[in-house]
Amino acid sequence: MTKKGTLLGRGLYFDDLAVGSWFHTAGRTITAADLSAFVNLTWLTEELFTNDADRDDMAIRERVVPAALVYSFAEGLLTPFMQGTGLAFLHADLDVKGPTLVGDTIHIECEVSELRAASKGHRGLVRCTSRVLTQRGDTVLIYTPLRLMRRRPQ
Structure with a gap:
């Protein structure tokens, strides 16, 4: 016979949130291997991301990572927030505020700005x-996802 207790590792339900609720994620350092794997997976072969030999001719001399990688990692860091309770990603506005570099450690600060009951x-x-921030406190990306989430079972 299996004992039933509290299930760990589940996300927050719609009912657990209030407008103004705020939380932050753990950090994640972006490595050169991450950049290489992402560029190869997505074919984002812009020389800004792939050419180390001619950095002196580029506007940013450090190794820059694509904002798409930063966004993808941000979503991964937010997964515990909606594990098993998130149903759909519906929309987002995204604004890149500054460069993210290889070696940067990012985390996300998230604030609930809107809650609406769905038709079901x-x-x-x-x-x-x-807000995606680096270890220096720089905001490098802001996005506003609209998600469909489960309500707490009655």
Whole structure:
């Protein structure tokens, strides 16, 4: 016989949130291997990301990573927030504020800005303002996803 207890590793439900709720994620350092794998996977072969020999001719001399990688890692860092409770990613506005470099450690500060019950009663719409920051405290990306999330079972 298996004992039933609290299931760990589940995300927040729609009902657990309030406008103004705020949380932050753990950090994640972006490595040269991450950049290489992402560029090869996505075919983002812009020399800004792939050419180390001619850095003196580029506007940014450090190794820059694509904003798409930063966004992807941000979503990964937010996964625990919606593990098992997130149903759909519906929309987002995204604004790149500055470069992210190989060796930067990012984390996300997230604030709930909108909550609406969905037409089906067991779901709700959640919009957050997600700020991606580096270890220096620089905001490098802001996006505002609208997600469909489960409501807490009755």
